[in-house]
Amino acid sequence: MLTVTADRLRTIGHRIFTSAGTPSDIANHVVDSLVETTLLGHDSHGVIRIPSYVAAIKQGQLLPAAQPAITRETATTALVDGNLAFGQIAATFATDLAIAKARAAHLAAASILRCNHIGRLGEYAERAARAGMLSMIVFGAFGAGGAAPFGGAGRVLGTNPFAFGVPSSGSHGPMIADFATTTVAEGKLRVARAKKKPVPQGWIVDKQGNPTTNVEDYYSGGSLLPFGGHKGYALSMVAAALGGSLATGGIPGPDLPGVRGTFVLVINPEGFRPFQEFAASADALFETVKAAPPASGSSEVLIPGEPERRERAKRLAEGVPVPEETWNQLEVVAAELGVSSTCMFAL
Amino acid sequence: MLTVTADRLRTIGHRIFTSAGTPSDIANHVVDSLVETTLLGHDSHGVIRIPSYVAAIKQGQLLPAAQPAITRETATTALVDGNLAFGQIAATFATDLAIAKARAAHLAAASILRCNHIGRLGEYAERAARAGMLSMIVFGAFGAGGAAPFGGAGRVLGTNPFAFGVPSSGSHGPMIADFATTTVAEGKLRVARAKKKPVPQGWIVDKQGNPTTNVEDYYSGGSLLPFGGHKGYALSMVAAALGGSLATGGIPGPDLPGVRGTFVLVINPEGFRPFQEFAASADALFETVKAAPPASGSSEVLIPGEPERRERAKRLAEGVPVPEETWNQLEVVAAELGVSSTCMFAL
Numbered sequence: 001m002l003t004v005t006a007d008r009l010r011t012i013g014h015r016i017f018t019s020a021g022t023p024s025d026i027a028n029h030v031v032d033s034l035v036e037t038t039l040l041g042h043d044s045h046g047v048i049r050i051p052s053y054v055a056a057i058k059q060g061q062l063l064p065a066a067q068p069a070i071t072r073e074t075a076t077t078a079l080v081d082g083n084l085a086f087g088q089i090a091a092t093f094a095t096d097l098a099i100a101k102a103r104a105a106h107l108a109a110a111s112i113l114r115c116n117h118i119g120r121l122g123e124y125a126e127r128a129a130r131a132g133m134l135s136m137i138v139f140g141a142f143g144a145g146g147a148a149p150f151g152g153a154g155r156v157l158g159t160n161p162f163a164f165g166v167p168s169s170g171s172h173g174p175m176i177a178d179f180a181t182t183t184v185a186e187g188k189l190r191v192a193r194a195k196k197k198p199v200p201q202g203w204i205v206d207k208q209g210n211p212t213t214n215v216e217d218y219y220s221g222g223s224l225l226p227f228g229g230h231k232g233y234a235l236s237m238v239a240a241a242l243g244g245s246l247a248t249g250g251i252p253g254p255d256l257p258g259v260r261g262t263f264v265l266v267i268n269p270e271g272f273r274p275f276q277e278f279a280a281s282a283d284a285l286f287e288t289v290k291a292a293p294p295a296s297g298s299s300e301v302l303i304p305g306e307p308e309r310r311e312r313a314k315r316l317a318e319g320v321p322v323p324e325e326t327w328n329q330l331e332v333v334a335a336e337l338g339v340s341s342t343c344m345f346a347l
Numbered sequence: 348m349l350t351v352t353a354d355r356l357r358t359i360g361h362r363i364f365t366s367a368g369t370p371s372d373i374a375n376h377v378v379d380s381l382v383e384t385t386l387l388g389h390d391s392h393g394v395i396r397i398p399s400y401v402a403a404i405k406q407g408q409l410l411p412a413a414q415p416a417i418t419r420e421t422a423t424t425a426l427v428d429g430n431l432a433f434g435q436i437a438a439t440f441a442t443d444l445a446i447a448k449a450r451a452a453h454l455a456a457a458s459i460l461r462c463n464h465i466g467r468l469g470e471y472a473e474r475a476a477r478a479g480m481l482s483m484i485v486f487g488a489f490g491a492g493g494a495a496p497f498g499g500a501g502r503v504l505g506t507n508p509f510a511f512g513v514p515s516s517g518s519h520g521p522m523i524a525d526f527a528t529t530t531v532a533e534g535k536l537r538v539a540r541a542k543k544k545p546v547p548q549g550w551i552v553d554k555q556g557n558p559t560t561n562v563e564d565y566y567s568g569g570s571l572l573p574f575g576g577h578k579g580y581a582l583s584m585v586a587a588a589l590g591g592s593l594a595t596g597g598i599p600g601p602d603l604p605g606v607r608g609t610f611v612l613v614i615n616p617e618g619f620r621p622f623q624e625f626a627a628s629a630d631a632l633f634e635t636v637k638a639a640p641p642a643s644g645s646s647e648v649l650i651p652g653e654p655e656r657r658e659r660a661k662r663l664a665e666g667v668p669v670p671e672e673t674w675n676q677l678e679v680v681a682a683e684l685g686v687s688s689t690c691m692f693a694l
Contacts, residue, residue, distance in 0.1 A: 076423060076454040077618030107423040107454040107612075111619050134588065142632050152639035152648035164581065166588040175588070177581030209642030228575035234511065234524030234651040237632070241481065241513040241522070242614075245628035249620045252635055259628065265454075265612075267589075271424030272458050273596045281592035281606065285489050285584070288599055292499035295556030301499035304581040 002327050003319035009035045009047050012330060012339075016050055019337035020057045022064035026089060033088045037120040038320055041311035042178075044187035045120045047322070051329045053086070053117070054337070062086065062116045068093045071113075076105045079247070082115030091118040091137075091262060092127070098266040099131045106271030111247035112262040122178035122305070124264060125165030129174035132275050134267040137163040140236075140243025144258025147182045148223035150233030153209025155223045158260060159185050160239035164304075167269075169276065170283035172290060176305030181236040182224040189215050189224075239263075349674050350666035356382045356394050359677060359686075363397055366684035367404050369411035373436060380435045384467040385667055388658035389525075391534035392467045394669070398676045400433070400464070401684070409433065409463050415440045418460075423452045426594070429462030438465040438484075438609060439474070445613040446478045453618030458594035459609040469525035469652070471611060472512030476521035479622050481614040484510040487583075487590025490597075491605025494529045495570035497580030500556025502570045505607060506532050507586035511651075514616075516623065517630035519637060523652035528583035529571040536562050536571075586610075 013031035018024055030053070038046030056062035066085035070078055078097050082090035094110035101108030118124075121137045128135035141158030148154055163178040183203045192199045198213040206212045207221035218224070226232035240259075244250065247261025269278035286303050294300050315321075360378035365371055377400070385393030403409035413432035417425055425444050429437035441457035448455030465471075468484045475482035488505030495501055510525040530550045539546045545560040553559045554568035565571070573579035587606075591597065594608025616625035639648050662668075 072619070074453050074618055076452055079619050105423055105452070105454075106421050107452075107456055109454055109614065109618070134593070142635050148642065149636040149639050149648045151642055151645035152636065153642050154639045156635050156639050164585045166585065175584060177585065179578045179581060205642055209640060209645070211643070227578055230651070231526045231574055232578075234526060237522060237636070237651060238483075238511045238513065238524065240632050241629055245625055245632055246481070246614075246616060246619050249624040249628045251628055251631040259631070267456065267593075269593060271421055271456070272419070272426050272593050277596040278592055281596045281598055282588055284598040284606070285587050285592055288489050288503050289496040289499065289584070292496050292501045292503050293556060295495065295498055295500050295552055296558070298498035298556070301496045304577070304584060 001324065002322045004322055005319055006035050006039055006316065009038065009320060009322075012334065013047060013050055015339045016054060016330070016334055016337060017064065019334075019339050020054050020064060022057075022086075026064065026086060029092070030086045030088050033119050033123060037123065039312045039315045040120070040122075040308040041315070042120050042308070044185060047330070048326050049117065049119070051333045054333050056116060068112070070097070076101055076108050078108075078110040080110050080112045082112050084114055084116060087116035087118035088123075090115045091124055091264070094262070094264050095124040095127050095135075095137075095266070098135075098264050099128055099133055102133055102266040102268040103131075106268045107266070109263065109265045111243075112264070113248045115262055118262060120178060121161055121163035122165070122176045122308075125163040125176050125178065126174065128266050129165040129167040129176065132167050132269070133165075134167065134269060135163075135165040136263075136265040138239045138243045138263040139260070140239035140241065140263070141258055141260035142240040142244050143252030143256070144260075146186050146224045147236065148205055148209065148225060149236075150226055150230045153205055153207065153223060157226075157236050157240060158258075159224065160236040160243070161185075162235060162239060166282055167279060168282040168286060169279035170286060172286035172303050172306070173279075173282060174305065175282075175286065175303050176308070178304075179227075181226055181232045181239060183227045183232075184224070186224065189218050193219070349669045349671065351669055352666055353382050353386055353663065356385065356667060356669075359681065360394060360397055362686045363401060363677070363681055363684060364411065366681075366686050367401050367411060369404075369433075373411065373433060376439070377433045377435050380466050380470060384470065386659045386662045387467070387655040388662070389467050389655070391532060394677070395673050396464065396466070398680045401680050403463060415459070417444070423448055423455050425455075425457040427457050427459045429459050431461055431463060434463035434465035435470075437462045438471055438611070441609070441611050442471040442474050442482075442484075442613070445482075445611050446475055446480055449480055449613040449615040450478075453615045454613070456610065456612045458590075459611070460595045462609055465609060467525060468508055468510035469512070469523045469655075472510040472523050472525065473521065475613050476512040476514040476523065479514050479616070479626075480512075481514065481616060482510075482512040483610075483612040485586045485590045485610045486607070487586035487588065487610070488605055488607035489587040489591050490599030490603070491607075493533050493571045494583065495552055495556065495572060496583075497573055497577045500552055500554065500570060504583050504587060505605075506571065507583040507590070508532075509582060509586060513629055514626060515629040515633060516626035517633060519633035519650050519653070520626075520629060521652065522629075522633065522650050523655070525651075526574075528573055528579045528586060530574045530579075531571070533571065536565050540566070
């Protein structure tokens with residue numbers, strides 16, 4: 001494990017992306033997003049993604065200079081064509097559009113199609129919360145993916161994550177929740193596989209839909225399971241409808257193995273009551289749950305988003321831990337793109 | 348266990364409610380809602396509630412002739428004062444208002460305060476789906492309730508349920524999901540208590556926040572747990588913010604032990620694409636997951652809402668099973684209100 005500063009990761013990422021044909025301002029945006037996600041402790045969605053983004057650029061699935069565009073809009077809704085731009089660029093565009101519409105119309109939503117990986121969904125919930133808005137961000141996929149439906153086998157759903165943001169005026173907010181509707185995302189299987197360790201019951205089923213703790217069963221055609229049984233499955237289906245069907249109107253078939261898209265909903269509390277009145281009540285909610293005595297094995301009750309903010313402060317102070325494997329992959333990509341090795345080693 | 352027809356339950360309920368001062372049309376509405384919920388198999392939210400609704404009328408918490416009113420509204424949002432009417436009346440009013448606004452503005456939401464028990468949340472999702480709309484219905488409570496936060500002890504959150512509805516044009520829809528953000532609702536604890544049986548791990552903690560399978564620990568100050576750990580907890584917090592803080596702006600205190608309310612969001616797919624295009628893609632989603640082979644121990648994959656529709660067909664054909672205890676409680680309430688006993692026995 002190496003320890004590097006966030007600034008160093010930003011510089012490395014920026015040089016890699018610009019060397020791959022990304023305009024400087026776009027590279028800054030994407031790298032800031034990935035480094036921020038890494039600082040928050042969500043390593044699976046952070047700088048570890050740089051090599052796969054570069055691979056997508058090389059394959060033509062990601063157009064590094066592209067910008068999203070509005071395909072259709074009303075006062076409250078917008079259909080955004082991601083135009084195969086970086087997902088972060090498309091999702092930020094859609095979120096800002098929904099925030100602007102919600103300022104005027106109180107509610108707004110944007111659906112994004114032809115969108116690359118948008119990173120951590122909570123980033124957009126945080127953006128809306130900074131603007132004083134509640135939000136729900138959903139990525140949904142069906143027809144292809146890694147997850148089985150409740151009671152079934154086979155990879156017919158994505159990990160279909162949700163994020164929610166709730167602004168407040170106090171020190172415990174904003175609340176930022178961000179989770180996959182599968183028990184775990186695939187990244188945790190990769191870790192278990194590398195360590196040759198069994199996974200807990202409830203994470204995966206094998207190809208035939210039998211419960212298993214052998215992570216290799218996933219890589220032989222098995223699938224991830226929804227969290228919480230039928231409840232997580234229901235949420236996954238909602239994500240597939242909002243993110244997939246609403247954004248794309250797609251029907252899986254020979255030309256379209258999987259239907260997938262993103263849905264961003266923004267709620268302006270001023271549609272219901274003055275912001276300060278809502279925010280004071282949200283503060284009271286956070287205070288109320290934090291005042292609950294800790295359960296056995298717990299030291300305190302945390303608001304969703306608090307663990308990430310603590311990890312961020314720690315990593316800013318102590319540096320960001322980067323696994324050797326991730327670092328090596330960054331070096332390989334940098335070398336392939338002709339990025340000066342001083343960038344990796346001398347900073 | 349008795350077996351009675353839905354019509355008989357409707358007649359009994361109508362006579363009880365009208366005898367308790369409910370206008371006939373309101374009694375019809377509430378009884379139809381409760382009997383429909385019973386037909387769908389959600390007995391805990393069905394006719395079993397009649398005695399507690401009558402008790403609420405007697406205590407002045409439920410005003411049986413009251414009608415909800417709009418406190419504040421915009422083109423997309425409304426704050427509805429339930430005016431302590433039957434919750435079903437207030438929630439139907441708010442749902443219809445949101446549907447009408449969403450027809451014009453594509454997105455709409457209504458928050459309801461001073462609202463009694465609204466019954467099964469899925470009812471309102473179904474109403475929106477029949478109008479061709481997606482929907483999310485949330486009831487949220489904090490400061491009082493039966494549930495602990497993740498990592499904590501004590502009853503600081505409600506069971507904070509969510510419902511989602513997705514319309515489609517095919518035979519598998521609409522999809523109606525409806526679930527508490529606790530592992531189970533309190534009704535299941537009552538059943539276990541009556542049978543003197545232990546409950547599974549993960550349902551409850553005792554007063555000190557220790558895991559327990561002894562249901563009596565719940566009734567000695569214990570609490571329900573969120574489903575799926577931090578994920579269900581996050582959803583519960585979102586429900587508390589949307590249902591509680593947005594609807595009421597309330598802050599728990601000596602005069603207000605608990606903050607609670609309802610939030611209804613309606614999404615018109617026409618804001619994004621023609622209804623038929625969305626509905627065909629939603630159908631494809633349902634077909635895709637239903638085509639997945641069943642997992643071991645499962646006979647088929649079901650769409651959320653399908654199990655309830657099957658139970659409804661069965662109960663319409665075979666009659667509605669009513670536990671002796673529920674029947675006895677209905678008899679007691681009927682007798683107290685002077686409802687002719689022929690209503691109970693001779694129909």
